[in-house]
Amino acid sequence: MRVVIAEDQALMREGLALMLERDGAEVVGQAADATDLLRKVGAHRPDLVVADIRMPPRNADDGLRAALQIRAERPKIAVLLLSQHVQRSYAEELVEQGTVGVGYLLKQRVADVASFLADVHRVAAGGCVLDPEVVATMMSRPRRDDLLGRFTPRQLEVLTLMAEGRSNGAIAEQLTLTSKAVTRHVSHIYETLGLEVAEEDHRRVLAVVRYLSR
Amino acid sequence: MRLRPGGALLAPALAGLAVVILGFAAVEVVLMIEGPAGPLWAVLLFPAYGLLYVGTGLLAWTRRPSNRMGALIVAGGFVWIVAGLPNAGIPALIAIGLIIATVPLAVVVHLLHAFPSGRLRGRASRVTVLAGYFVVLVLQAPVYLFGQGAGGPTTVLQIADRHDLAQIGHWVQWVAGAAVMVATAVILFGRLRRAEPARRRVLAPLDAYGILAVLFVPIGGIVVTNWFPEDGLELAVAQLTVMAGVPIAFVAAVLSGGFARTEEVQELGALLGAEEGRPALRAALRQVLGDDSLDLLFWVAVDPPRWVDREGVEVELPRSDPERSLAEVRLGERLVGAIVYDATLIADHELVADAARVTALALDNERLTVELLASREGLRVSRTRLIEATDAERRRIARDLHDGLQTRLVLLAMQAGSAAPEDETAAELSRGLQEAIVELRQLVDGVVPASLTERGLYAAAAELTDRMPIPVELDFEPLPAELPVGVETAGYFVVSEAFSNVVKHSRAEELHLSITRPDGALRIEVVDNGVGGAHFGGGLRGLADRVDALSGRLVVESPPGGGTRILAEVPCG
Numbered sequence: 001m002r003v004v005i006a007e008d009q010a011l012m013r014e015g016l017a018l019m020l021e022r023d024g025a026e027v028v029g030q031a032a033d034a035t036d037l038l039r040k041v042g043a044h045r046p047d048l049v050v051a052d053i054r055m056p057p058r059n060a061d062d063g064l065r066a067a068l069q070i071r072a073e074r075p076k077i078a079v080l081l082l083s084q085h086v087q088r089s090y091a092e093e094l095v096e097q098g099t100v101g102v103g104y105l106l107k108q109r110v111a112d113v114a115s116f117l118a119d120v121h122r123v124a125a126g127g128c129v130l131d132p133e134v135v136a137t138m139m140s141r142p143r144r145d146d147l148l149g150r151f152t153p154r155q156l157e158v159l160t161l162m163a164e165g166r167s168n169g170a171i172a173e174q175l176t177l178t179s180k181a182v183t184r185h186v187s188h189i190y191e192t193l194g195l196e197v198a199e200e201d202h203r204r205v206l207a208v209v210r211y212l213s214r
Numbered sequence: 215m216r217l218r219p220g221g222a223l224l225a226p227a228l229a230g231l232a233v234v235i236l237g238f239a240a241v242e243v244v245l246m247i248e249g250p251a252g253p254l255w256a257v258l259l260f261p262a263y264g265l266l267y268v269g270t271g272l273l274a275w276t277r278r279p280s281n282r283m284g285a286l287i288v289a290g291g292f293v294w295i296v297a298g299l300p301n302a303g304i305p306a307l308i309a310i311g312l313i314i315a316t317v318p319l320a321v322v323v324h325l326l327h328a329f330p331s332g333r334l335r336g337r338a339s340r341v342t343v344l345a346g347y348f349v350v351l352v353l354q355a356p357v358y359l360f361g362q363g364a365g366g367p368t369t370v371l372q373i374a375d376r377h378d379l380a381q382i383g384h385w386v387q388w389v390a391g392a393a394v395m396v397a398t399a400v401i402l403f404g405r406l407r408r409a410e411p412a413r414r415r416v417l418a419p420l421d422a423y424g425i426l427a428v429l430f431v432p433i434g435g436i437v438v439t440n441w442f443p444e445d446g447l448e449l450a451v452a453q454l455t456v457m458a459g460v461p462i463a464f465v466a467a468v469l470s471g472g473f474a475r476t477e478e479v480q481e482l483g484a485l486l487g488a489e490e491g492r493p494a495l496r497a498a499l500r501q502v503l504g505d506d507s508l509d510l511l512f513w514v515a516v517d518p519p520r521w522v523d524r525e526g527v528e529v530e531l532p533r534s535d536p537e538r539s540l541a542e543v544r545l546g547e548r549l550v551g552a553i554v555y556d557a558t559l560i561a562d563h564e565l566v567a568d569a570a571r572v573t574a575l576a577l578d579n580e581r582l583t584v585e586l587l588a589s590r591e592g593l594r595v596s597r598t599r600l601i602e603a604t605d606a607e608r609r610r611i612a613r614d615l616h617d618g619l620q621t622r623l624v625l626l627a628m629q630a631g632s633a634a635p636e637d638e639t640a641a642e643l644s645r646g647l648q649e650a651i652v653e654l655r656q657l658v659d660g661v662v663p664a665s666l667t668e669r670g671l672y673a674a675a676a677e678l679t680d681r682m683p684i685p686v687e688l689d690f691e692p693l694p695a696e697l698p699v700g701v702e703t704a705g706y707f708v709v710s711e712a713f714s715n716v717v718k719h720s721r722a723e724e725l726h727l728s729i730t731r732p733d734g735a736l737r738i739e740v741v742d743n744g745v746g747g748a749h750f751g752g753g754l755r756g757l758a759d760r761v762d763a764l765s766g767r768l769v770v771e772s773p774p775g776g777g778t779r780i781l782a783e784v785p786c787g
Contacts, residue, residue, distance in 0.1 A: 008617075009617065009621045011621065012621050015625050019628070053668070054616075054664070059667075060667065060669065084616060084624075084655060084664070085658075085664045087664075087665050087673070087677060088676075089669070089677075107624050108623075108624050108627060108648050108651045110627075110628050111630065111631040112631050112644070113631045137681075142682055142683055142686070143685060
């Protein structure tokens, strides 16, 4: 797996590179700002980009903008965005442009090395990963229809994991449910929310996120 | 050299001038007596009328040295005397006299337009007077270049004896001259009709006589040539006499008080003293001095001493601008302000200085108001500076925490997390660090929210609505341009303070947030349907100060039981 890393804090950048290389990835480029990131992606055509959202030159959402541009020009390159805080609108913008091989995680997730690397692999493999905290924000938003109020706590857990991009298998494992039970919960959720049935995990992220951001 | 009113040089200079002109006239008279070119009584009219002008002019000049009327009349008189030279019988003098022959007419036109200030006011007057000089100086040329006609004196100027050309030239000059005269009559009449009663009394004698005089020249010419073709001499004498009457009318105007020393300035006093419809000081000065760019500055003598405009905002004096002049206004010895005017429009500084003396008291009154405004403006500016400094500091702290400490904690957590999975201490450490990171993030968000830094007001406001326990109806008008940082920060604090009040006190079920940009300003309105009765204290008070420092306003309506409406409007200029 060939990776380009973009992060303006040098220590953090080095740390990420070290971690990914230990995991067997090949870090082909390291960028310190969004412009440099676009240049290195053009030069190296990596499989995966891991980028900070707040970066020079504007020190605003430059990393996100660069990521969206990369996704628009080369949809095959997977992108994992990191940020020190989560913002619902960033997640929405990202998944609206495509849910194959995208991820948005809090930067502090790198502390849990094993699960962070698992997320990296899921994104690189075409999955969709959203940080639990951004999903929690989406779930807890006040809404007029109150459809979520009809769900049991268990069903809400399933919905949350769906929004985070988990597969039925992963949900079953995490909640220690049978896969049959998960399937039942999922179809009940689809029915209640009036969502289009989508078999692939990354597609159902889009459906759920769209519903939650309504 | 400029002759100032009361200047010691003025009286001897004018006396000298009088002697020179008298001498000149005397020589002319002697020459006329030696070689008369017509009836002696008639040719003597030129120096006689000329001296009448000079006398009147000198009188005016002495009475009011800063007014140009006197100089103009003296010059006119001199021109009259020169115009009599063709009757002196010496070829060179005849030539000069012929060139100047009709100039007295233009001078009379000039005098009438310039009365009473001595300055030409308005485009129409300037154009007409210029046209008059053109007619008498340029259109006169064919007359002396192509001959004086049968029987007239031959001149050294003649280049060809072309009576026909001379006739055409004469006719063109006559038509153009008549047009100037009629235009003058129309302008004088219009001026007289529009004038205030007080001013009309000043203008009436001279203007009325002037209208008659300028109309008499062309019309009289037509009448006499058609009905009494033989009476050329009488016509010329009659025209001369009517023109010579102008200074007499002028004397009448002087005697009726119209040519007082401070005519304009008196007018100013009358304007400012009026019981009703009193114009503002600046408007009055503009009207009276005829300079619409005129402006007033005020001197604020305390902390720090400075010039301010009418809004109390500090200004620089226009020292470097050659077109702007400045007359200081002093009340006694104390500097109170200044009149800034267009030096190309008002050449007479003394006039403005007079106006400055007359208006010193009125200006000092206005200054008291301006001083209050200035101190308020000073306060506002220093408050804005304080808030800006605080905001900059907040942003710096947020950035340092975000870039420095937070990154460092994440790295430490990463190191702890990289330890062997069975190392319980490391796992504990990693969890503890992650909690610290979350706390730090919340702290940073409280200082300056990351969404505001990264995405601006709308994103930050949307983020706030996500955390509300009740649904928020949003009405965002897209931003046409980026907001100034101070305005954006103030806007964010308005929304966050309003929201936190809703959560704490309102018991509202519905909440509406609108952010719009009327006329480029920022307008934020938060309306809930809660219990109302919100106190305008604590957070809201601080918010009002912040908004006020940006020249905006914050309105809180919260009748008990009637919901709460918080409205903030902040200009973005």
